[in-house]
Amino acid sequence: MATLAPGVQTGPYHAVLDHIHPEPTSFIRKYIFSIDHKIIGIQYMITGAVFFIISGLLAEIIRTQLLTPNGLLVRPDTYNSIYSMHGSSMVWFVVIPLLTGAFGNFVMPLQIGARDVAFPWLNLVAFWIFPVAGVILFSSFLVGAPDAGWTEYPPISLMGPPGTNLWCIAVFMIGISSTMTGINFLVTILKMRAPGMTLTRMPLFVWAQFATTPLSFIATTALGGALAALFIERVFGVPFYDPKRGGSPLLWQHMFWFYSHPAVYIMIIPGFGIISEVLPTFARKPIFGYKMIAFSSVAIALLSFSVWAHHMFTSGMVPWLQLPFMIITMLIAIPTGVKIFSWMATLWGGAIRWKTPALYAAGFIITFTYGGLTGFFLAAVPLDYHEHGTYFVVAHLHYVLYGGSIMSLFAGAYYWWPKMSGRMYNETLGRIQFWMVFIGFNCTFTPLHWLGLLGMPRRVPNYDPSYQFWNVFASVSSYVMALGTLLFFYILVDSFRNGKKAGPNPWGARTLEWMIASPPPYYNFKKIPAVLAAPYDFGNPLPYIGLDAADGAVEATPTHSSHPVPTH
Amino acid sequence: MAQRLVKPKTNLGPGFWPVTAFIVVLSLVMAYFIETSAEPIGLKAAGDPAGSIDALFRFLGVVAAAIFNAVVIYTVYFGIVFRMPKNAPPNTIGVQIHDAPVLEFWWTAIPTILVVILAIYSTKIWVDLQNTQGDVLTVEAIGYQFGFAFRYPKLKEPVVNELHLQLNEPTTIHITSRDVLHGFWLPEFRQKADMVPGLVNTIRITPNAVGEFRIICSEFCGAAHGRMIGKVVVQNQQDFARWFSKQGGTQGRTGGGIAISAGKADAGQKLFGEKCSACHSVGAFEQKQVGPGLGKLFNDPAHPKLVNGTDVTPQDVARLIHDGFQGDMGVMPSAQVNALSNADIANLVAYLAGLSKK
Ligand code: HEM
Ligand SMILES: [Cu+2]
Numbered sequence: 001m002a003t004l005a006p007g008v009q010t011g012p013y014h015a016v017l018d019h020i021h022p023e024p025t026s027f028i029r030k031y032i033f034s035i036d037h038k039i040i041g042i043q044y045m046i047t048g049a050v051f052f053i054i055s056g057l058l059a060e061i062i063r064t065q066l067l068t069p070n071g072l073l074v075r076p077d078t079y080n081s082i083y084s085m086h087g088s089s090m091v092w093f094v095v096i097p098l099l100t101g102a103f104g105n106f107v108m109p110l111q112i113g114a115r116d117v118a119f120p121w122l123n124l125v126a127f128w129i130f131p132v133a134g135v136i137l138f139s140s141f142l143v144g145a146p147d148a149g150w151t152e153y154p155p156i157s158l159m160g161p162p163g164t165n166l167w168c169i170a171v172f173m174i175g176i177s178s179t180m181t182g183i184n185f186l187v188t189i190l191k192m193r194a195p196g197m198t199l200t201r202m203p204l205f206v207w208a209q210f211a212t213t214p215l216s217f218i219a220t221t222a223l224g225g226a227l228a229a230l231f232i233e234r235v236f237g238v239p240f241y242d243p244k245r246g247g248s249p250l251l252w253q254h255m256f257w258f259y260s261h262p263a264v265y266i267m268i269i270p271g272f273g274i275i276s277e278v279l280p281t282f283a284r285k286p287i288f289g290y291k292m293i294a295f296s297s298v299a300i301a302l303l304s305f306s307v308w309a310h311h312m313f314t315s316g317m318v319p320w321l322q323l324p325f326m327i328i329t330m331l332i333a334i335p336t337g338v339k340i341f342s343w344m345a346t347l348w349g350g351a352i353r354w355k356t357p358a359l360y361a362a363g364f365i366i367t368f369t370y371g372g373l374t375g376f377f378l379a380a381v382p383l384d385y386h387e388h389g390t391y392f393v394v395a396h397l398h399y400v401l402y403g404g405s406i407m408s409l410f411a412g413a414y415y416w417w418p419k420m421s422g423r424m425y426n427e428t429l430g431r432i433q434f435w436m437v438f439i440g441f442n443c444t445f446t447p448l449h450w451l452g453l454l455g456m457p458r459r460v461p462n463y464d465p466s467y468q469f470w471n472v473f474a475s476v477s478s479y480v481m482a483l484g485t486l487l488f489f490y491i492l493v494d495s496f497r498n499g500k501k502a503g504p505n506p507w508g509a510r511t512l513e514w515m516i517a518s519p520p521p522y523y524n525f526k527k528i529p530a531v532l533a534a535p536y537d538f539g540n541p542l543p544y545i546g547l548d549a550a551d552g553a554v555e556a557t558p559t560h561s562s563h564p565v566p567t568h
Numbered sequence: 569m570a571q572r573l574v575k576p577k578t579n580l581g582p583g584f585w586p587v588t589a590f591i592v593v594l595s596l597v598m599a600y601f602i603e604t605s606a607e608p609i610g611l612k613a614a615g616d617p618a619g620s621i622d623a624l625f626r627f628l629g630v631v632a633a634a635i636f637n638a639v640v641i642y643t644v645y646f647g648i649v650f651r652m653p654k655n656a657p658p659n660t661i662g663v664q665i666h667d668a669p670v671l672e673f674w675w676t677a678i679p680t681i682l683v684v685i686l687a688i689y690s691t692k693i694w695v696d697l698q699n700t701q702g703d704v705l706t707v708e709a710i711g712y713q714f715g716f717a718f719r720y721p722k723l724k725e726p727v728v729n730e731l732h733l734q735l736n737e738p739t740t741i742h743i744t745s746r747d748v749l750h751g752f753w754l755p756e757f758r759q760k761a762d763m764v765p766g767l768v769n770t771i772r773i774t775p776n777a778v779g780e781f782r783i784i785c786s787e788f789c790g791a792a793h794g795r796m797i798g799k800v801v802v803q804n805q806q807d808f809a810r811w812f813s814k815q816g817g818t819q820g821r822t823g824g825g826i827a828i829s830a831g832k833a834d835a836g837q838k839l840f841g842e843k844c845s846a847c848h849s850v851g852a853f854e855q856k857q858v859g860p861g862l863g864k865l866f867n868d869p870a871h872p873k874l875v876n877g878t879d880v881t882p883q884d885v886a887r888l889i890h891d892g893f894q895g896d897m898g899v900m901p902s903a904q905v906n907a908l909s910n911a912d913i914a915n916l917v918a919y920l921a922g923l924s925k926k
């Protein structure tokens with residue numbers, strides 16, 4: 001570390017760590033049981049994509065069933081299992097592992113200038129739990145899949161098919177995996193940043209992962225306890241939840257939502273991070289309000305622990321308790337709004353290149369805002385009395401989870417694809433794919449708002465004939481969305497076959513991962529660079545010194561002679 | 569690799585103010601239509617408190633529409649105005665601005681004020697709902713797989729899947745479930761409460777339109793959840809009274825169709841040892857195990873009513889054993905849970921009646 005330029009603040013990086021392990025040579029150690037965060041990230045990505053396709057097919061069965069008022073395709077009990085598996089899988093086996101395990105693993109260590117995460121072996125274990133848990137979850141189809149929704153409220157879940165036990169085990173396992181990842185990332189971010197990378201010089205994606213970590217390992221504990229109790233009650237008959245035997249069904253709801261509300265932020269804050277990387281790069285501007293974006297993620301994460309009962313306004317609790325839960329829920333809208341305005345201001349005055357990731361980021365702003373606003377309608381207790389348990393909630397949650405999390409995943413996938421694969425994708429196809437998903441998505445889920453308000457409850461295989469028109473409209477639109485998703489995978493395959501070489505930095509981005517070759521070398525950085533400033537000043541020379549040309553560095557040393565635009 | 573910095577125009581953009589004016593006008597027009605619409609959620613109202621909830625919906629709708637218009641239109645507008653021109657050199661960059669504290673102050677302060685106003689308004693409506701009176705008629709709604717049973721104070725028999733209400737009569741509905749969770753949703757009244765076994769939730773409504781309205785189960789409850797619907801029948805005073813007396817005509821006929829007189833006490837004693845003694849002693853009421861002692865059930869001046877508030881007649885006891893009950897002490901399981909036939913119940917009642925004579 002003797003190469004530090006004068007004036008560089010030393011980060012918590014220790015010279016002791018400054019050695020490079022040899023790259024493993026066997027196929028198994030390199031690609032199967034790898035401890036390299038990049039390989040693990042890609043493993044998460046592939047596994048998550050497989051579950052995404054399966055859960056997407058389940059979703060299309062749901063929409064096909066709802067083409068006719070009496071249900072077109074499957075028996076009611078089969079239908080119940082299908083949407084239960086769809087929801088469980090999308091939440092725990094697609095969105096959470098993709099946003100944290102996949103993108104967190106691949107991108108975050110590169111962005112902080114580290115060679116790996118703090119605990120690479122823990123990372124390996126956390127990953128391998130994921131496919132095993134997924135297989136357990138889906139094998140429940142062989143014995144009767146769980147049928148009481150992804151929320152599995154007792155007492156009905158106590159009577160559910162045997163697969164419900166497998167569901168408990170699988171979700172419990174994925175919870176352990178996510179706890180491990182949370183701790184791993186927290187330590188990595190706190191301890192392994194490159195010298196000079198102070199907290200306020202971290203890229204916003206790193207901030208987002210940072211804010212997510214406590215949610216992963218604090219909230220998941222409550223879920224673990226709840227699942228263990230459900231399993232024990234189902235298998236050994238200890239009455240935790242069965243009211244007939246002195247248990248309390250509301251206990252489950254409290255424990256479940258004490259986890260699952262923070263979990264919705266596990267599912268969106270990393271998405272905020274992706275959007276905050278994509279927008280400056282394609283607007284060629286510093287992110288607007290860096291500190292507000294960074295700190296509001298932390299504020300949202302903390303507040304999210306005290307709003308869980310907004311899922312239970314009709315469940316039955318002391319009436320006055322509804323008020324604090326309503327008010328705190330509404331407060332979360334403030335930091336969320338601040339983020340949205342900051343992203344819009346980032347677009348303002350930019351030199352925007354509308355590549356696919358940027359389109360997805362803009363689409364995200366619009367759909368996520370819509371979802372946040374309907375969240376407000378649900379948070380107002382008197383309105384929630386009408387809306388709870390209806391398709392209005394389904395519409396809200398898809399606007400935030402599909403229009404938010406999945407759109408941000410698409411943005412991130414297109415953005416970092418050249419870094420991961422070393423190849424560009426077909427931009428024209430990418431844009432077509434965006435419009436298919438964006439239009440298909442909105443047409444699928446907007447009508448569900450008014451279906452819910454008019455009287456269509458959720459989790460039903462049949463409905464009143466008067467709702468048929470909008471259901472058919474939604475189903476047909478969902479096919480467009482599905483075709484868009486297929487096109488996405490085609491684009492990736494096509495990129496492998498025909499894609500141009502990407503080079504280290506095809507987007508002209510400024511965070512550290514773009515300073516090295518694509519795909520990055522095994523050790524990431526032969527020499528750990530020093531960081532002089534926050535990454536987003538497009539007018540300034542790159543704020544890194546000591547990048548090693550052997551890593552495919554964009555510029556080994558800053559060579560700008562132009563006058564830097566003053567930062568303030 | 570020197571970079572040439574090309575500064576784009578740093579003004580708000582050519583059409584900023586016209587676009588802003590458009591957003592304002594559009595939002596005002598939408599506000600007008602939302603505020604003046606009689607059925608903002610597209611659903612007619614059949615009574616209180618639907619009116620105040622619709623008002624809250626309108627208010628939120630106006631604010632949400634304005635925010636959404638602003639976000640969408642500015643995003644699209646910035647996206648078009650500030651896109652990189654085709655002929656711009658590839659290293660063109662945007663305005664290098666990091667923040668604007670005044671702007672940020674306002675876009676935090678204004679939403680905060682809005683949130684406070686909306687929270688206060690929602691709280692006001694919530695308080696109104698808590699204070700609505702509804703005690704003229706009290707009905708008990710009990711969910712089961714897959715239907716709703718309604719009990720009226722002066723009717724012996726529960727009414728299934730039809731909730732008859734009297735026009736303009738404030739009504740309190742106590743809601744619970746016999747088996748799993750159900751949801752008791754009255755969309756035309758904008759009210760809903762979960763039906764939770766072991767818990768009583770309450771909603772209060774005042775119907776103000778004669779007609780039939782929907783009751784929809786809104787909480788997943790099993791394979792036929794999608795078919796679990798009932799109806800509210802709002803009637804004027806005469807019709808309601810006629811209906812009520814017709815139902816009342818069945819009063820006292822049987823204990824829920826159970827032929828009590830055929831009961832045999834000795835068979836009842838055996839059953840009691842198998843199914844009841846885990847929770848009940850044959851001592852006095854106060855000798856509680858899980859439930860009260862049943863030794864003086866029919867002859868206990870200190871407890872002239874059953875725990876569910878009904879009289880201590882053989883029919884009422886039979887009905888309690890048949891339906892089960894949930895009170896302060898805990899759950900008295902239903903006959904379904906205890907696997908009791910009607911004959912079993914008759915035997916048990918005979919046995920309990922015998923105990924009280926000793
Ligand atoms: C301004 C922000 C938000 C507010 C005020 C809000 C409010 C609410 C409320 C009150 C409910 C309960 C509705 C009911 O069941 O009656 C709800 C449901 C839900 N929200 Fe949000 N929400 C917000 C953002 C989000 C975000 C960011 C996500 C995820 C990325 C999310 C995911 C969900 C999900 C999954 C449900 C449904 C859970 C279920 O019952 O299956 N929400 N939201
Ligand atoms: Cu929530």
Ligand SMILES: [Cu+2]
Pocket residue numbers: 749750751785786787788789790792793794796
């Ligand atoms: Cu139901």
